[in-house]
Amino acid sequence: MGTLLRMRALLVVNPAATTTSARTRDVLTHALASEMKLEAITTEYRGHARDLARRAAERRDVELVVALGGDGTVNEVVNGLLRHGPDPDRLPRLAVVPGGSTNVFARALGLPNDAVEATGALLDALRRxxxxxxxxxLAAGTPGTADEAAPSRWFTFCAGLGFDAGVVGRVEQQRERGKRSTHALYIRQLLRHFVEDPNRRHGTITLRRPDAEPVRDLVLSIVCNTAPWTYLGNRPVYASPRASFDTGLDVLGLSRLTPAAVTRYGTQLLTSSPERGPHGKHAVSLHDLTDFTLHSKAPLPLQMDGDHLGLRTSVTFTGVRRALRVIV
Known part of the structure; x- marks a missing residue:
C-alpha cells in the first residue's frame, strides 16, 4: 500500500464517455486519488488526450497514465505515450477504465466492462x-506514394482499409449529428454503405509482404492486433481468432461483397468463436505478420480503433511485439 500511495499518476478523463455519468466519473477519480498521487485532467478537444499523455511521457516523473473513456480515448493516450516510439528499457505504463460504448481494448485484456468494477480491478492489480x-x-504512409507524408499512428486492437472503414466513417457522421453510438446505428450504416459503396463490386486493394506473393483484388481488409475484433453487446465477434497481443498482426481480407457474400460472411462473423472465424473461397486469413503494405488503386477510407482517418491509397503496417505495459 505504501508503494502505491507514492505512485505518481495522470488520469485522463473524457467527459463525453458514453456509459459514465459526471457523478460516476467524479467517484472513480476520488477512488483512484485516495490511493496514489493523482493528477486528473478532463479533455477539452479532439487530440487533447494524446497531448496530455505525450507531456506525461516526456516529463518522466509520471509512472502511470490512466485513460477513463472509450477506445478512442485509449488510442489517443497510447499515441501520446508512444510519440517517440517505445523505449525498450522503459516501456510506458497504461491503465484503462472503460467508459465507451464498446471498449474492445479493455475487454480483450480481460477487464470488466463496468467502469466501477474496472476501477476496483485496477486498484487490486496495482497493489499486486x-x-x-x-x-x-503501427500504421504509416508508404514511402514513394502520395500518402508518404501521412503521420504514423499506433492502434491497439484493429485497423481497416476499405469497406469496414467506410462504415465507421458513416457512423462518425451520424454521431456528429447527435445520434447515439449503438449497434443498431452501425447496422443501418452498414446496409447503406453496402448499397452506395462504388468500390465493393471490384476489389482495389493489394496486400504485399516480404517473401510472399501479393494478395490482390481485396474489397475489405481488416487488420487485427487481438481477438475479439469487436463486440455486439456481450457477444464477442472474431474476424481473426488467432490474433493476439503477444504476436504480430493478423489480416482478414475479402475479395467479394455481393449480397450472397455479405450474408455468408456476416453470418460467419455473428457465429464466430475463438476457434473459427470467416472462411471460404473469397476470404483470406493471414496470421502473425510483422511488416506489410495495403495498396489500393483508388483512395479508400482508413480506420484505426474505430476512428475514421480519411482516404488513403497506400498504408504500411508494422506489428511491434513489445510496445506497452498495461495494468491488468
Missing amino acids: GSERTVGLG
Missing part, C-alpha cells in the same frame, strides 16, 4: 504489481 506487456500495431 500485476501488469502485462502487449504488442501494438
Whole structure:
C-alpha cells in the first residue's frame, strides 16, 4: 500500500464517455486519488488526450497514465505515450477504465466492462504489481506514394482499409449529428454503405509482404492486433481468432461483397468463436505478420480503433511485439 500511495499518476478523463455519468466519473477519480498521487485532467478537444499523455511521457516523473473513456480515448493516450516510439528499457505504463460504448481494448485484456468494477480491478492489480506487456500495431504512409507524408499512428486492437472503414466513417457522421453510438446505428450504416459503396463490386486493394506473393483484388481488409475484433453487446465477434497481443498482426481480407457474400460472411462473423472465424473461397486469413503494405488503386477510407482517418491509397503496417505495459 505504501508503494502505491507514492505512485505518481495522470488520469485522463473524457467527459463525453458514453456509459459514465459526471457523478460516476467524479467517484472513480476520488477512488483512484485516495490511493496514489493523482493528477486528473478532463479533455477539452479532439487530440487533447494524446497531448496530455505525450507531456506525461516526456516529463518522466509520471509512472502511470490512466485513460477513463472509450477506445478512442485509449488510442489517443497510447499515441501520446508512444510519440517517440517505445523505449525498450522503459516501456510506458497504461491503465484503462472503460467508459465507451464498446471498449474492445479493455475487454480483450480481460477487464470488466463496468467502469466501477474496472476501477476496483485496477486498484487490486496495482497493489499486486500485476501488469502485462502487449504488442501494438503501427500504421504509416508508404514511402514513394502520395500518402508518404501521412503521420504514423499506433492502434491497439484493429485497423481497416476499405469497406469496414467506410462504415465507421458513416457512423462518425451520424454521431456528429447527435445520434447515439449503438449497434443498431452501425447496422443501418452498414446496409447503406453496402448499397452506395462504388468500390465493393471490384476489389482495389493489394496486400504485399516480404517473401510472399501479393494478395490482390481485396474489397475489405481488416487488420487485427487481438481477438475479439469487436463486440455486439456481450457477444464477442472474431474476424481473426488467432490474433493476439503477444504476436504480430493478423489480416482478414475479402475479395467479394455481393449480397450472397455479405450474408455468408456476416453470418460467419455473428457465429464466430475463438476457434473459427470467416472462411471460404473469397476470404483470406493471414496470421502473425510483422511488416506489410495495403495498396489500393483508388483512395479508400482508413480506420484505426474505430476512428475514421480519411482516404488513403497506400498504408504500411508494422506489428511491434513489445510496445506497452498495461495494468491488468
